[in-house]
Amino acid sequence: MPPTRLQSIGDIMHIMEGFLPSPWWEIWFFVSLPFIVIGLYQLNKLVQEKREALPLLAVAGAFVFVLSSLKLPSFNGSCSHPTGTGLGGVLFGPCIAAVLGLIVLIFQAVFLAHGGITTLGANVFSMGIAGPAVAYFIYKAGTRAGANTYATVFCAAALADLFTYVVTSVQLALAFPGTAGFLGAFSAFAAIFAVTQVPLAIIEGAVIMLVFKYIVQLKPEILTRLNLLSESTVTKLREAAA
Amino acid sequence: MYEVLEDFAQTNGLRETNPGLKLFIGLASILLCVSSPGPVAPLLVAATMSAAILALAKIPARFYARLLLVPVSFSVMSIAVVLFITAGGAVLLEVPALPLAVTADGANLALLLLTRVFGGMCSLYFIALTTPMTEIFDILRRLRVPAAFIDLSLLTYRFIFILIEEAGQIYRSQVMRLGYGRFRESVQSFGMLAGVLFIRTWESGEALMLAMDARCYDGRLGIPADSRPVSIPALATALLYLSAVFGVSLSTGGPVLV
Numbered sequence: 001m002p003p004t005r006l007q008s009i010g011d012i013m014h015i016m017e018g019f020l021p022s023p024w025w026e027i028w029f030f031v032s033l034p035f036i037v038i039g040l041y042q043l044n045k046l047v048q049e050k051r052e053a054l055p056l057l058a059v060a061g062a063f064v065f066v067l068s069s070l071k072l073p074s075f076n077g078s079c080s081h082p083t084g085t086g087l088g089g090v091l092f093g094p095c096i097a098a099v100l101g102l103i104v105l106i107f108q109a110v111f112l113a114h115g116g117i118t119t120l121g122a123n124v125f126s127m128g129i130a131g132p133a134v135a136y137f138i139y140k141a142g143t144r145a146g147a148n149t150y151a152t153v154f155c156a157a158a159l160a161d162l163f164t165y166v167v168t169s170v171q172l173a174l175a176f177p178g179t180a181g182f183l184g185a186f187s188a189f190a191a192i193f194a195v196t197q198v199p200l201a202i203i204e205g206a207v208i209m210l211v212f213k214y215i216v217q218l219k220p221e222i223l224t225r226l227n228l229l230s231e232s233t234v235t236k237l238r239e240a241a242a
Numbered sequence: 243m244y245e246v247l248e249d250f251a252q253t254n255g256l257r258e259t260n261p262g263l264k265l266f267i268g269l270a271s272i273l274l275c276v277s278s279p280g281p282v283a284p285l286l287v288a289a290t291m292s293a294a295i296l297a298l299a300k301i302p303a304r305f306y307a308r309l310l311l312v313p314v315s316f317s318v319m320s321i322a323v324v325l326f327i328t329a330g331g332a333v334l335l336e337v338p339a340l341p342l343a344v345t346a347d348g349a350n351l352a353l354l355l356l357t358r359v360f361g362g363m364c365s366l367y368f369i370a371l372t373t374p375m376t377e378i379f380d381i382l383r384r385l386r387v388p389a390a391f392i393d394l395s396l397l398t399y400r401f402i403f404i405l406i407e408e409a410g411q412i413y414r415s416q417v418m419r420l421g422y423g424r425f426r427e428s429v430q431s432f433g434m435l436a437g438v439l440f441i442r443t444w445e446s447g448e449a450l451m452l453a454m455d456a457r458c459y460d461g462r463l464g465i466p467a468d469s470r471p472v473s474i475p476a477l478a479t480a481l482l483y484l485s486a487v488f489g490v491s492l493s494t495g496g497p498v499l500v
Contacts, residue, residue, distance in 0.1 A: 018362030052451045058397030059447035066405040113366045178327030210433025
């Protein structure tokens with residue numbers, strides 16, 4: 001994982017440039033477009049209200065990029081990357097996370113040839129919209145139900161990752177149903193990706209949970225300022241850790 | 243690696259060419275690859291783009307060859323699935339003891355996809371290795387992409403390099419302390435790395451905010467850009483090249499295998 005060797009590792013969550021035939025890549029652009037437009041609108045409003053939001057969003061975007069280019073430890077020797085997008089969804093909500101995801105994916109395509117330009121729409125939908133939305137709603141539901149914070153974060157990150165991979169399988173199966181039909185193709189793609197993605201989702205859940213724990217211990221203001229945790233929950237969590 | 247790609251983008255042989263033209267050639271080639279019905283046109287794009295990268299932009303061949311290995315490792319699994327689930331035509335190969343067979347149609351589709359991905363990757367690298375990111379931002383601004391989006395991208399871009407450096411330092415010090423010895427420790431260490439990185443990131447974001455305010459930030463970042471006019475011969479060559487690829491793509495439709 002030294003940064004000099006980051007590139008030598010493949011990952012399958014991104015659909016590569018040229019892989020999706022017409023009309024599918026256009027369709028996914030249209031599907032993603034409304035989320036991006038709403039996200040840009042929210043972003044504009046946020047930046048006008050709170051000028052300090054822009055640098056913080058930028059560092060969060062850079063964090064997602066760097067996290068997703070690091071290699072995760074894995075059970076089976078395969079190389080996997082965290083998507084990191086679940087965290088963005090929890091922190092900023094699904095629409096702004098979609099804009100961050102778009103930026104990160106453009107950089108990944110143009111810097112690293114991870115993903116691509118024509119497949120950008122499909123990748124933004126799976127990694128920037130579907131995953132963060134799942135993370136956001138699980139986190140909201142979990143905190144409202146008063147579930148254990150760390151367990152909620154684990155579920156949000158792990159399920160966001162799993163859902164991203166299911167959506168990618170759906171996208172590929174729709175474009176390449178083969179002779180097996182959509183369902184047959186979907187199970188084929190899903191089964192092959194499951195080998196790396198299911199362990200990856202569990203590890204990513206654990207890692208994001210640890211990230212959350214460090215934030216609570218070292219700089220809980222971040223979470224309280226974004227209205228993610230109340231002061232009382234933070235105090236309770238810190239007492240439990242001590 | 244990121245620094246290296248960006249270094250080449252700043253110093254390559256095509257540095258002085260109009261960035262809009264380079265972006266246009268790269269994007270048009272990608273579109274031609276994706277829409278080509280047969281594998282010949284994408285292969286032609288891959289060959290010409292590689293030639294442009296090596297001969298015109300003067301990127302070292304060994305470095306470029308290493309870059310090209312990345313898409314290979316990417317695409318193998320998805321293409322294997324397509325290869326096996328598409329039936330039709332003569333059976334070329336059967337996997338013993340499993341209900342899996344490679345047929346002519348499947349092989350043709352897989353070949354087409356492989357060449358499309360390859361052609362697309364070469365075009366992407368053409369953009370990445372010849373055009374610095376800041377010039378792409380300038381083009382986006384002229385295309386009237388919302389300012390908040392461009393500012394956010396610029397700042398994100400700036401921070402990626404800082405964070406990569408920082409992540410590398412933390413990682414190396416963890417390795418020296420045997421942080422990645424066993425699986426359990428690896429997950430612990432990686433979580434610690436990500437957590438500390440996030441907090442440091444956030445703090446540098448707050449520091450940046452103060453620094454920008456101190457320098458009278460008014461909600462807009464300026465992008466320095468010098469405009470270089472498109473040279474007519476360059477534009478004519480580009481259009482000639484693209485129409486040639488388009489012609490090849492039209493005349494070589496359909497599968498070639500079997």
